[in-house]
Amino acid sequence: MSELEDLYQDVILEHSKHPRNFRVVETANRQAEGYNPLCGDHYTIFLDLEDNTIRDISFQGSGCAISKASASMMSHALKGKTAVQAEELFNKFHRLMTSPDADRAADLGKLAVFAGVAEFPTRIKCATLPWHTLLAALQEKQMASTE
Amino acid sequence: MNSIVESAVSIHSHDSSGGFDVRQVRANFPILNRQVHGHPLVYLDNAATTQKPQVVLDALSSYYTQSNANVHRGVHLLSESATEAYEGARNIVQDFLNAADPSEIIFVRGTTEAINLVAQTYGRRHLGSGDEIIISAMEHHSNIVPWQMLCEEKGARLRIAPVNDDGELLVEEFERLLNAKTKLVSVVHISNVLGTINPIRQIVQMAHQRNVPVLVDGAQAVLHGKVDVRALDCDFYAFSGHKIYGPTGIGILYGKQALLDAMPPYQGGGDMIQSVTFEKTLYNRLPYKFEAGTPHVAGAIGLAAAIDYLSKIGLEAIAAHEHDLLAYGTTALNAVPGLRLIGTAKEKAGVLSFVMEGIHPHDIGTVLDRQGIAIRTGHHCAQPLMQRFGIPATARASLGVYNTTDELDALVAGIYKLKEVFA
Numbered sequence: 001m002s003e004l005e006d007l008y009q010d011v012i013l014e015h016s017k018h019p020r021n022f023r024v025v026e027t028a029n030r031q032a033e034g035y036n037p038l039c040g041d042h043y044t045i046f047l048d049l050e051d052n053t054i055r056d057i058s059f060q061g062s063g064c065a066i067s068k069a070s071a072s073m074m075s076h077a078l079k080g081k082t083a084v085q086a087e088e089l090f091n092k093f094h095r096l097m098t099s100p101d102a103d104r105a106a107d108l109g110k111l112a113v114f115a116g117v118a119e120f121p122t123r124i125k126c127a128t129l130p131w132h133t134l135l136a137a138l139q140e141k142q143m144a145s146t147e
Numbered sequence: 148m149n150s151i152v153e154s155a156v157s158i159h160s161h162d163s164s165g166g167f168d169v170r171q172v173r174a175n176f177p178i179l180n181r182q183v184h185g186h187p188l189v190y191l192d193n194a195a196t197t198q199k200p201q202v203v204l205d206a207l208s209s210y211y212t213q214s215n216a217n218v219h220r221g222v223h224l225l226s227e228s229a230t231e232a233y234e235g236a237r238n239i240v241q242d243f244l245n246a247a248d249p250s251e252i253i254f255v256r257g258t259t260e261a262i263n264l265v266a267q268t269y270g271r272r273h274l275g276s277g278d279e280i281i282i283s284a285m286e287h288h289s290n291i292v293p294w295q296m297l298c299e300e301k302g303a304r305l306r307i308a309p310v311n312d313d314g315e316l317l318v319e320e321f322e323r324l325l326n327a328k329t330k331l332v333s334v335v336h337i338s339n340v341l342g343t344i345n346p347i348r349q350i351v352q353m354a355h356q357r358n359v360p361v362l363v364d365g366a367q368a369v370l371h372g373k374v375d376v377r378a379l380d381c382d383f384y385a386f387s388g389h390k391i392y393g394p395t396g397i398g399i400l401y402g403k404q405a406l407l408d409a410m411p412p413y414q415g416g417g418d419m420i421q422s423v424t425f426e427k428t429l430y431n432r433l434p435y436k437f438e439a440g441t442p443h444v445a446g447a448i449g450l451a452a453a454i455d456y457l458s459k460i461g462l463e464a465i466a467a468h469e470h471d472l473l474a475y476g477t478t479a480l481n482a483v484p485g486l487r488l489i490g491t492a493k494e495k496a497g498v499l500s501f502v503m504e505g506i507h508p509h510d511i512g513t514v515l516d517r518q519g520i521a522i523r524t525g526h527h528c529a530q531p532l533m534q535r536f537g538i539p540a541t542a543r544a545s546l547g548v549y550n551t552t553d554e555l556d557a558l559v560a561g562i563y564k565l566k567e568v569f570a
Contacts, residue, residue, distance in 0.1 A: 004517050008510075008568055017505075039509045039525050040539030062539060064507035065569070123513060 006116030007123065008065065015069035020076050021058040028056075034133030034144040036125055041067045045075075045133045052083045059133075064126050066117060071130035073111055083138050090131050097124045167464040173549045175200040175456070186519025189554045194339045194367055194498055194545030195523050197392045199453075206452035207394060210445050218444055219418060219435075233444050236451035237434070243454045244384065245375040246401055250433035253407070254442050257398035258366040259289040261385035262333070264400055264437065265362055266293040268410040269383075270331065276302035279328045283308045283316050283345070284535050285338040288528040290364045294333065303330075310535065314341035314490040322353050329354075332361045336368035340527045340541065341490025342473075342498030344368075351380050360406065366390055370457075370547070371496040372466035376401050388446060392548070393453035397446030400437070407433050414439040457548075465548050469497050472546050476555045483562055489541050500527075500541040503562075506569050508542040514565045515542075520558055 028046035035042050041063030048056040057078050059071045074093075078086050093111060096104050097118055105112040117127045129144070136144035173179050178198045181188050190198060210232065216225035218233045234249070241249045255261045270293075274280070280294050284307050291305075298305050306329075308321035316334075325332075332354045337344050351361045360382035368374055370391040376384050383406070388397040402410075412419055412430055416439035421429040430436050457465065476499050480486055485504035503511060512524035523543045526533045533539060544558055 004514060004568065007513070013569065037526075039507075040533070041509075042539065062507075064509035066510070120513060123509070126509065 003116070003119050007120055009113045009116065011073075011110070011113045012069040013065060015072040016065035019059075019068055019072035021072065021079075022060065023058045024060060025056045025058045028058075030137045030140065032133050032137035032142055032144055034061075034129045034136070036063070036067075036129050039064065039126070041126060041129055043067070043071055043130055043133055045071070045130065045137050047134075047137050049083065049138075054078050054081050054083070054086060057134075059130065063129070064123075066114075066123055066126040067129050070114065070127045073113075074130050074134065077109065077111055078134070086134065086138060090135055093131055094128065097128055167460065167468055169468065169549065169551050172460065173551075175202070176549055177201060177204070179549060183519040183521070184517050189518075189520040189557050191544040191546070191550065191554065191558060192521045192523050193370075193547035193550075194390075194527075194543065196389045196395070197370065197547050198549070199394070199449075200392055200456050202456050203393055203449050203452045207445050207449045210448050215445075217441055229444055232448050232451075233442065236447040239451040239454050240399055243369075243374075243458075244399075244401055245377050247377060248404055251401055251404050251407065253400040253402065253434045253437045254447055255385075255398045255400050255437075256396055256443070257387035257389070258364060258385045259293075259387075259398075261383075261398055261400035262290055262362065262364065263293045264413045265333075265383055265385075265402075266297045268413050268437075269360075269406065270294075270297045271301075272411060274298075274301045274303050274330050277328060278303045278330045279306050279324075279326070280304075281306045281308055281321065281324050281329060281332045281334075283321070283334050284310045285314065285316070285341055285343060285529065285532050286333075286335055287339055287364065287366070288530070289366075290333055290335060291531065304328075307531075308334075310341075310343075310532075313492050314338065314343045314536075315492045315494075316343070316345050316350075318346060318349060318353075321350065325353060325357050325359060327357075329357065329359045332359055333364065334361070335364040335366075336374070337365075337371060337496050337498075338490065338529075338532075339367050339498065339545075340500055340529045340532055340543065341492060342495040342500070343490060343492040344494040344496055346494075347379050347381060355380070367497070370465075371469055373462045382406055388450035388453065391450075391453055392456065393450035394446045397443045397450050399450075404433065407437070412436050412439070416440045418442070460548065466496075468548065469546050469550075472550055472552065472555065473497060473499070475552050476544065476546070476558070479555055479559045480562075483559065483566075485566070486562065489536055489538065497546045499544045499546075501543075502538055502541055503565075506565065508540040510569070511542040511562070511565055514568055515558070515561045518557070518561045518564065520561050522558075 025046040027048045030047040043061035046058045057075045132144040176198045214228040216229040218230040237249045237252050240252045306324045354361045362383035363381045365386040369386045384401040389395040419439040489500040508524035525540050
């Protein structure tokens with residue numbers, strides 16, 4: 001069951017049960033919806049973006065433990081970051097999910113706990129859905145889908 | 148009352164163990180010997196597809212090693228032998244469904260193609276602007292989308308017969324939807340999500356009183372008991388080979404001869420013609436009119452082998468075994484705190500859909516998979532039904548002839564393990 005423990009790290013389970021920034025940003029000037037039709041995960045990301053800096057970020061919606069924890073930890077990691085930094089982090093997170101490199105978790109900080117997801121190919125989209133939705137919001141697209 | 152209900156109920160009232168030995172049945176399915184993530188495979192995803200017994204694999208292999216040839220028109224021995232086996236398979240299906248004539252049995256790719264065939268031929272010919280088609284709220288996408296496409300093309304309207312909180316069709320509401328504009332009813336026999344057995348005989352009677360034909364999606368029904376299309380009196384019946392222990396890529400559309408005769412062809416090509424000139428083509432007689440191109444000969448032979456296999460075990464014994472498993476699984480799952488079964492119809496077969504408080508179905512599926520237990524999670528191609536129950540997805544264990552109460556115990560143990568992970 002060790003792989004399961006790699007997937008469902010305590011930090012991930014804790015965030016899925018008590019998600020941070022699980023609310024609506026009243027001052028949001030960007031928002032996007034993310035949907036995974038395969039499993040029904042469905043989130044909306046809200047951004048208050050000023051001078052290209054994420055002043056506030058939140059999310060709403062429902063989904064599995066992995067997607068909810070990913071959205072929660074992403075929102076925590078991105079507050080105060082610039083749009084460019086956010087996109088950089090998106091790319092790093094994407095690499096964590098898909099690259100075989102040993103150093104793929106570098107510079108990810110707490111987000112590195114998602115490394116175990118890569119062992120579960122059917123669950124990678126759960127972890128990346130909030131990130132794709134974030135990208136859609138930054139790029140002013142309304143909808144993101146992992147399918 | 149339809150025959151599935153009758154067989155399941157009548158058998159269950161007396162001893163159902165006579166003659167049926169699940170260990171013997173399991174020995175017929177080579178895949179059940181394999182390990183998954185270091186555990187013996189517990190396969191509970193039979194509503195998605197069933198595993199194949201050795202006799203089906205042998206039939207496929209024997210066809211390709213001994214008599215592979217194209218069917219019809221060939222003068223050589225192999226072609227004769229292939230044609231004989233292919234047409235023999237049609238007779239076996241005819242007998243299986245108790246159809247009046249082999250020409251009423253059309254080989255297609257599966258249930259989805261069967262429904263599309265009716266939509267694109269019967270539907271396109273008979274549906275006009277303002278007309279209506281009735282389906283139920285528990286349909287698979289394959290019995291929704293073909294009708295939506297047709298309605299969009301024709302300016303017609305799709306009407307939905309609702310279900311109650313137990314997942315039973317509201318028959319009175321269905322009857323109220325029938326009117327002079329209704330051109331077709333298309334309903335599922337057994338729901339792939341809820342396990343609900345619909346009262347097809349009653350639905351057909353109601354529709355026929357208004358001269359409306361009925362198509363029945365039997366994808367989940369044929370493996371759970373005897374289906375008799377003449378007793379049901381339905382006009383079309385569709386099912387897939389891979390859901391009754393046969394190969395993928397082969398399925399059946401049954402249609403009453405008079406209806407099929409009056410329908411235009413579906414696809415054009417070889418085998419569906421009597422003669423072709425550049426000016427005009429004469430179409431072939433039934434069933435070939437609907438079988439353009441080289442058919443899935445091996446698939447038809449494999450399907451026939453699967454039906455033979457099921458007939459030897461006995462459809463009533465299978466229904467009784469699955470009924471016992473369903474009762475056992477229902478009791479066991481109901482005893483798990485925080486677990487809620489979705490689909491609690493009185494007349495039910497083979498499916499245990501559930502949700503758990505605080506644990507998403509996708510996480511349930513992953514944790515069970517690591518213990519070798521294969522279930523399905525998601526919307527099961529029935530998104531409108533998920534919306535009806537206000538849930539994004541369910542976890543679904545679905546039963547087959549080879550499943551055992553030990554496997555259901557393993558499922559329940561797996562769910563307790565899951566509760567530990569998410570405690």
